[in-house]
Amino acid sequence: MTEKYDVLVVGSGPGGYVAAIRAAQHGLRTAVVERDRLGGICLNWGCIPTKALLHGADVAHTLANLRPLGFSASGVKFDMGRLVEFSRSVSGRLSDGIGYLMKKNGIDVVRGSARLLDKGVVAVTAADESVSEYRADHIILATGARPRSVPGVVPDGDRVWTYFDALVPSELPKSLLVIGSGAIGVEFASLYNDLGTDVTLVEVAPQIMPVEDAAVAGHVRRQFEKRGIRIHTGASVSELTVGTNAVTVAVRSADGTIDESTVDRVLVAAGIQGNVEDLGLEELGVEVDRGFVTTDQWCRTTAFGVYAIGDVAGAPCLAHKASHEAVLCVDRLAGADHVRPLDRDYVPGCTYARPQVASLGLTEERARATGRRLQIGQFDLQASGKALAIGEADGFVKTIFDADSGELLGAHMVGPDVTEQIQGFGIARSLEATADDLAEVVFAHPTLSEAMHESVLAALGRPINM
């Protein structure tokens, strides 16, 4: 007889494992299917290991800027292999942690690749090709996503990388051309530049970081260019030839000019696509639109008893969005009170480059397009005592409010540790705080987050420190 579960989750990333734990907390009999390592991309090949490498890059940056503080260092050596080792050990530790959490919550972990056989029936093919069948009232797809391919650019794991390869280089490349300037592309461009690689960034859209506010993207671009990163926007790779020791790349700009260069490595970071293949979706009538599963506000797909959360359910493809949808989806099906649909516009986005970027809600352009009367404030970190004291006074905080309701429509931050500060605006938004409410908050001094306060005051037309 096949095992019968209340909830079966396919994939154990930040969507899947959270969904499984939440289901178990509701007292539902739960299993999670994983074909690779527990924790998914986030833990093993995404958020976490890149942060470890970026931490190394920050150290490189600090070492390069000792002088103003009176230090000098000589004989500093760098071993890329050791940094990669550190990054992998962090991932390994967290992945083991997920195994522990599954056990603690009484969740069965099924190893293998899942496929929907019928409504409520999943077949799992294990590594040894053996197939087992499982039944479940609720099947949650949390299969994630993978790098999207670019025409004419075939990742080979050696000269042409995806983020998988960029996380475990055998040596530091002398030069690197990054295709795509979303969070992944920008983070790798920044960290490899800090470690000493000559970096070129190619973006097909008119601005880098296309989803971010134009002012933020412009600021990052200037900072990057100051550091020697070459940037081509409105440009694409028209030709790519992999040689034995180098890659020859032709970049075509919007005006038709072609810029040819030879680089050590190429990183393809032109977005991601959902893992929707070989799941039996089509046979079951699960609708897929442009590579992502179509879902409603409760994460239900078009097929009975099948749900999708996280990357596979579409943008924004972020770990915290996946985890949030996991809880939302499970709470809803479990009948919990006060479940609210997710407003995807207000999922915060963070890019851990130098400088960091964090944002929430509408860009100024999108806010203007709503036709609402706006109050916009911006505060520059050049006027922030704390930012000056730590020698990182490049950046700003921009806030956009609806002038009539006082509702926070957008917050855009660039500068040191802004990824830790954006939650403040998230809380404000979630509690429906108005600009006036935020103005009344006492912000501790001296902190970087005081800039958030000043930005709100600026939006209200009464900044103090500028």
Added chain:
Amino acid sequence: MSEIKLIEVPKWGLSMEEGTVAEWLVEEGASFSKGDLICEIETSKIANQLEAPFDGVLRRVVAKAGETLPVGAVLAVSAEAAVSDAEIEEFLAGIGADQVPAPAESGRSPGGQPTVAQPDLESSPPAPAAHESVPATGAATGSRPRPGATIVPDALRGRTNGDVFATPHARRLADELSIDLARVTGTGREGRISVADLHDSIRAAGGTVAPPQSPTRSGVPGRSFEDDTAVPATPVARRLAASLGINLHDCRATGSRGRVCEADVREAERRFRLQPEVVAAPEPAAEAEFETIPFTAMRRAIGQRLQESKRSAPHFRLTADLQIDDLLALRTKINATVPAVKLSVNDFVVKACAAALRKVPDVNVQFDEATQSVLRYASADISVAVALPSGLITPIVRGADGKTLAEISGEVQSLVTKAKTGKLTADEFQGGTFTVSNLGMFDVREFDAIINPPQGAILAVGAGQERPVVVDGQVVARTMLTVTLSCDHRVIDGALGATFLRELRRFVESPALMLV
């Protein structure tokens, strides 16, 4: 209001009679605000969290986790820090202790219970013997002060003037009783007068002290105090009750000839928690090993309701074999064609029952024992029995006769999951006009079910199986489903039940009828 307040077992839903404390969420000594979650209470069918009805400090947990108490029983005491532990003790002892009212269904309402909100006042102290010589018959005590009344001796009477060091409680009580606090000796720190000192003085001067009635108690009776000598009880029960200080009025009477027996006193003892439960030491040898699993609230509800049904509703059963090959073919076709729908055989059965009930509304009934009448319902609200690890619950598909198969199927799945997570609301499982119980997934061929009171009938559904049947003189294989209808003969007669089954067969064997 009084600084001593009680937190009591709430009443969630009409059928809730008692609740089991699952877990305390606030620790003794901790303060809480109105709306904070105080503890988790499991009722017969749901687990829910109790919100604090006011701000306070949890001074005393009366009901420990795992204990079952009737609605209105005291769970905990809240009081300000200024109130001493001794005052809380006294308060608890006064309201009839760490305990609970007699269950309402006991039928013996404690008539002698002091019901006055204000303490009875007598201007002169009666002879001390007066409140001891309660008539043995338990008859009314006439004009004499009730044993529960507070009697203030003249020696203490007066109005408190000027500076007297007393607790706010004591000061208020003294005002109420017209006592001059200057005549009372304080034993608190620096001679501060507490409520206990006040009571001691009253007693010392020859008066009596009533068991206080809490102004914050919501009309819940405390323990009985009146004479219980006339209550029929076994000798063992009577002696045990006396030694435990339990009034026989507070015991159920499940013994022979309606007498209170030993088990009833033990049960009352547990309810009042006069003693911690004594766990019998395991016998050293030769005893068969077993595990004692206390009834959960849900088990108890199942037991009570179904025992009541089986005992009072005269059941008769009608069994029919239904051919479901067409139904299965239709099901396969629908499931293969419509992604958003997954119909089970049971979904079809629920729909067919609803359709048949619409044709034979006299089966869509409840029996109202109180008025000796039949309640016939216009809408077929089908209860669907769901097995849980902890028991059984019957969430309801309301108005199933007006819903499509897809709607019924989606609703049933949602209700089943909510049943498992304990998130069903009272409205989702209380009521219903007819029940479907299906054990087909366990390959049970056929069974009969006990009627879900106060409904009039229940359909027990077995497994669809290929069986040899005779068609036109030939033995052929057909998929058959055996169903058994249990009816309450008080409201449904044999021919009526049979008519319902005939309609049910029509829908099940020609499933297209359910789609139009």
